[in-house]
Amino acid sequence: MDADEVLPVDLSFEELFYVHAVRVARLAHLLGAEDPEDVAQEAFFRLYAARRTQQVANVVGYLNRIVVNEVRTRQRRTVVSRRTRLHLTTAPPASEQVERDESVSDLLRALDELAPRQREALVLRYWLDLPLAEIAAVMQVRLGTVKSLISRGIARLGQELEDLR
Amino acid sequence: MNQTESRLTDELRAEAARVDVDVDRMWSAVQGRTVEPSPSVRRPWGRVLAPYAAAAAVAAVLVAVAVNLSGNDGTTATPGPTSEPGTAVKPSQPVGGPVDGAIGDWACPYRTVVNPGIDMFSGSPPPFKPVRVLLDPSVVPAEALGYGVPRYNFSLSGAKGVLDYGDSAGQRISRTELTKTAKGWLVVRRTVCSGQGGKPSPDPVKLGTYTPKPLAFNKNAAQVKATPITGTPVLLDDRSYYDGTGMLRQTTLYAFPVKGGYQFARVPAEDGSFDSSVIPEGRIAGDAGVPITGAGPEAIFADYTLSVGWVFSYLTRDADVTGIGVKHPSNDSAGPAQRFTFPGGRTLYTAVPTSRQDGDALVTVHRKSGDEAPARF
Numbered sequence: 001m002d003a004d005e006v007l008p009v010d011l012s013f014e015e016l017f018y019v020h021a022v023r024v025a026r027l028a029h030l031l032g033a034e035d036p037e038d039v040a041q042e043a044f045f046r047l048y049a050a051r052r053t054q055q056v057a058n059v060v061g062y063l064n065r066i067v068v069n070e071v072r073t074r075q076r077r078t079v080v081s082r083r084t085r086l087h088l089t090t091a092p093p094a095s096e097q098v099e100r101d102e103s104v105s106d107l108l109r110a111l112d113e114l115a116p117r118q119r120e121a122l123v124l125r126y127w128l129d130l131p132l133a134e135i136a137a138v139m140q141v142r143l144g145t146v147k148s149l150i151s152r153g154i155a156r157l158g159q160e161l162e163d164l165r
Numbered sequence: 166m167n168q169t170e171s172r173l174t175d176e177l178r179a180e181a182a183r184v185d186v187d188v189d190r191m192w193s194a195v196q197g198r199t200v201e202p203s204p205s206v207r208r209p210w211g212r213v214l215a216p217y218a219a220a221a222a223v224a225a226v227l228v229a230v231a232v233n234l235s236g237n238d239g240t241t242a243t244p245g246p247t248s249e250p251g252t253a254v255k256p257s258q259p260v261g262g263p264v265d266g267a268i269g270d271w272a273c274p275y276r277t278v279v280n281p282g283i284d285m286f287s288g289s290p291p292p293f294k295p296v297r298v299l300l301d302p303s304v305v306p307a308e309a310l311g312y313g314v315p316r317y318n319f320s321l322s323g324a325k326g327v328l329d330y331g332d333s334a335g336q337r338i339s340r341t342e343l344t345k346t347a348k349g350w351l352v353v354r355r356t357v358c359s360g361q362g363g364k365p366s367p368d369p370v371k372l373g374t375y376t377p378k379p380l381a382f383n384k385n386a387a388q389v390k391a392t393p394i395t396g397t398p399v400l401l402d403d404r405s406y407y408d409g410t411g412m413l414r415q416t417t418l419y420a421f422p423v424k425g426g427y428q429f430a431r432v433p434a435e436d437g438s439f440d441s442s443v444i445p446e447g448r449i450a451g452d453a454g455v456p457i458t459g460a461g462p463e464a465i466f467a468d469y470t471l472s473v474g475w476v477f478s479y480l481t482r483d484a485d486v487t488g489i490g491v492k493h494p495s496n497d498s499a500g501p502a503q504r505f506t507f508p509g510g511r512t513l514y515t516a517v518p519t520s521r522q523d524g525d526a527l528v529t530v531h532r533k534s535g536d537e538a539p540a541r542f
Contacts, residue, residue, distance in 0.1 A: 017195065021188045026181040037186065041194050048199045052307070107169075107176050126170065127177040158169040 110160035118153035272336035273358035338411030386434035
């Protein structure tokens with residue numbers, strides 16, 4: 001290991017913020033955060049603190065990781081009940097269905113019903129277009145797990161859409 | 166790319182574009198936190214470490230501590246006197262922050278070697294690799310402050326250096342090897358206390374009394390205030406685990422009755438994350454412990470989140486229900502189960518999975534009239 005491997009940090013923190021803030025907040029939204037801007041603020045604060053004590057070479061990866069962790073933490077308290085609904089409930093009455101926000105597509109509703117890790121994998125893959133290895137790093141799982149999450153997630157989405165037809 | 170994938174890509178892009186981000190407001194909010202003096206780095210930890218600090222203060226009065234200054238630096242996994250979970254849990258943080266001083270032999274018989282850029286528990290590389298952490302031996306490591314490590318000690322010789330962390334008794338809980346570079350002292354790797362077999366806890370799913378004394382229910386926790394308690398809380402689960410610095414920690418889970426159902430409360434409280442909704446009767450629910458591990462920037466070795474695993478639960482007054490059970494399709498094992506009496510003639514059934522893998526738990530409500538179909542979690 002050599003200190004030369006330390007990559008220079010050229011951008012100021014403010015510059016980094018303005019370059020990445022919109023993307024980070026949108027990632028939090030797509031992962032299901034109730035307050036994406038709050039999650040984004042937390043991510044940048046942690047980045048700021050991290051840069052005071054260490055070299056963060058992959059800023060984008062670091063922010064992705066923090067956002068995934070932060071959204072996961074905030075959802076953890078409710079994730080079981082969400083999954084319970086996923087398994088145990090039937091389709092809502094037609095009257096309730098009509099009242100839903102019509103701007104949200106069937107596919108995004110189906111995405112919302114996936115297990116959190118499947119959703120994370122799909123968003124990182126199909127919105128951020130991250131390579132599988134990087135998704136594995138962000139999610140802290142093995143490469144095979146990422147492949148499985150994506151494969152099952154897509155299959156599940158396809159099934160949900162089929163059911164809605 | 167099949168039709169579903171193409172559609173997902175398009176709709177994610179469209180949905181993301183619909184999010185209107187107020188960047189300037191966010192920047193003002195971030196600045197509000199980043200312009201604070203250096204103690205802000207400790208902010209996320211101050212809240213959760215308070216119970217440990219208080220307990221340490223009591224322990225300091227009651228326990229005469231003999232500091233072992235022998236300086237044995239062996240790093241192999243050899244059995245010996247221990248503060249291993251299951252035999253003792255010593256709150257070890259002093260009130261006044263890390264003390265720079267000599268640190269003795271290992272406090273634990275089992276250790277794990279970890280490398281920068283590798284997540285301690287998953288073994289996966291973090292996304293921000295390569296992280297090349299440089300430490301300044303002239304100041305207290307931010308990580309030690311953040312985690313509340315009681316003691317630290319730098320010893321430097323030529324191009325090699327060592328950063329030891331110690332518990333309140335002065336015994337070593339982790340050793341970090343350093344090498345001198347043109348830019349400063351670079352972290353090479355760490356040997357850290359861990360559970361038997363190198364796991365963070367020797368039995369992370371054992372139900373019931375696992376540590377000498379469960380942490381007391383906290384009526385002032387945000388979760389309890391959000392869903393006011395209407396009866397006596399019941400102790401569901403109590404576990405100990407090592408964090409990324411080698412600190413031995415404890416987490417205790419309670420369920421408490423509230424109007425319309427029940428809620429969970431974990432001690433130490435996670436006041437930054439609570440749920441004001443009530444868990445009603447007749448629904449499988451659960452809590453996944455998220456202990457205070459290195460989720461913040463203080464973590465040198467990885468920004469990992471360690472869950473101690475789920476505790477599933479089911480509240481009912483239906484006499485036909487006899488309990489709930491958890492099985493794992495991957496290994497066909499079953500987790501331990503308990504039952505607790507709740508006010509109003511209700512019973513709270515719990516079960517603990519032996520696997521911590523998402524989607525690997527089949528939870529079944531057992532009935533005299535025949536089991537319900539299992540739900541996968």
